[in-house]
Amino acid sequence: MATNPCSSSQGLQKDCQEIHDAKGQLNYLVCACLALRTQPERQQLRETYMAMYGEDLLYGLQKTQVTNQSNEIYELLSLWMLDQHERDTVVANEAIDERRETNYKALVEIYVGRKSSHLHLVKQAYQAKFKRQLEQDIISCEPTHSYQKILIALATSHKSHHADVSQHVAKCDARRIYETGEGRPGAIEESVVLEILSKRSIPQLRLTFSCYKHIYGHNYTKSLKKDASGEFEDALRVVVECMCNPPTYYAKALYTCINGSKTEKSTLARVMVSRAEIDMDEIKVVYKKNYGIELKDAISERIPSGNYREFLVALATK
Structure with a gap:
C-alpha cells in the first residue's frame, strides 16, 4: 500500500515550514493536504511545529487570523486543528458572544450530538x-x-445515570407527549416536554421519538409544523430533528447557508469541520438526494475561489 506523503515525518515538517513561512498566504495545496489529515495527524503536526519553532501551531494560526482578517482560511484551520471538545468550547463561547445574536443552533448541536462524557470535557474546558x-x-x-x-x-x-434504554419507558413517554400535544386541542404543554427532556438520556429520547413514529405513523416534528406553532414548538422541532436525524439536519443547514442571500460562513465552517470525521459521508448522500447536487459541487459553485473554498471542498471529498 502506498504511503500518504502528507502523513510522513518529512511531510509534517514541510507543512509546518509552509505554514510558518506563509505570512498569511498559504499555498492551496498545503490547505488541501491539511484537510485530509486525521485528528492524530493534526496532533502530530502541532507537536512537530512546537519542536521546530517553539510555538503552538494553533496560536500561530490564530495570531495570523487576527492580523490578516481578510484571509478566512486561518479561522477555518484554527477550528480544524482543535480536538473536538476544545472546538466545541470555542464554538459555544462564540455562540453566546454578547456582541451578537445568540446562536442557539450551535449550542443545540453540542448538547444533542455529543456523549455525556464529551460534554463534561467541554464544560470543564x-x-x-x-x-x-x-x-x-x-x-x-x-x-x-x-x-x-x-x-x-x-x-x-x-x-442521567441510566446507561441502558427502555422500550417500555419510551412508549410511555411517547404516549404522554402525544396526549399533551396532538391528542388534545391547543398548544403543547411545555412543562411536560421539558420534564421528559430533563429526565431521559439522549439515547433514551431518541428511542422515545422512534416509538412515537411507530405508534402514531409520523414523526413528532410533523405535529410541530402546524400553523399555530409558536417559538417553543419551533425550537423543539430543531432540537428533535438534530437529535433523531443528524444527516438530514446538517444537510439542510449546509444547503441554507450555502444558498442563502448571504452565505453564513460561520455555520458552513462549523458544520463542515465538526462533522467531517463523524457522518460527512451520510450528509453528502442526503444532500445529493434532497437537493440534486453533490455537496462539493454546491460549495464550488457558491463560494468564491480561494484557499477557503478549496479546504471546504477537500473536507467534502474526504
Whole structure:
C-alpha cells in the first residue's frame, strides 16, 4: 500500500515550514493536504511545529487570523486543528458572544450530538478557559428564548445515570407527549416536554421519538409544523430533528447557508469541520438526494475561489 506523503515525518515538517513561512498566504495545496489529515495527524503536526519553532501551531494560526482578517482560511484551520471538545468550547463561547445574536443552533448541536462524557470535557474546558460556567452563560443570554429552557433540560438529561434504554419507558413517554400535544386541542404543554427532556438520556429520547413514529405513523416534528406553532414548538422541532436525524439536519443547514442571500460562513465552517470525521459521508448522500447536487459541487459553485473554498471542498471529498 502506498504511503500518504502528507502523513510522513518529512511531510509534517514541510507543512509546518509552509505554514510558518506563509505570512498569511498559504499555498492551496498545503490547505488541501491539511484537510485530509486525521485528528492524530493534526496532533502530530502541532507537536512537530512546537519542536521546530517553539510555538503552538494553533496560536500561530490564530495570531495570523487576527492580523490578516481578510484571509478566512486561518479561522477555518484554527477550528480544524482543535480536538473536538476544545472546538466545541470555542464554538459555544462564540455562540453566546454578547456582541451578537445568540446562536442557539450551535449550542443545540453540542448538547444533542455529543456523549455525556464529551460534554463534561467541554464544560470543564469552558470553565478553565473563560472562568465561567457554560450553563449559567446560556441562562444569562438576553433576550430570553425558548431554546434556553430546552438546553437547560438537555443539560440535566446528560446527568442521567441510566446507561441502558427502555422500550417500555419510551412508549410511555411517547404516549404522554402525544396526549399533551396532538391528542388534545391547543398548544403543547411545555412543562411536560421539558420534564421528559430533563429526565431521559439522549439515547433514551431518541428511542422515545422512534416509538412515537411507530405508534402514531409520523414523526413528532410533523405535529410541530402546524400553523399555530409558536417559538417553543419551533425550537423543539430543531432540537428533535438534530437529535433523531443528524444527516438530514446538517444537510439542510449546509444547503441554507450555502444558498442563502448571504452565505453564513460561520455555520458552513462549523458544520463542515465538526462533522467531517463523524457522518460527512451520510450528509453528502442526503444532500445529493434532497437537493440534486453533490455537496462539493454546491460549495464550488457558491463560494468564491480561494484557499477557503478549496479546504471546504477537500473536507467534502474526504
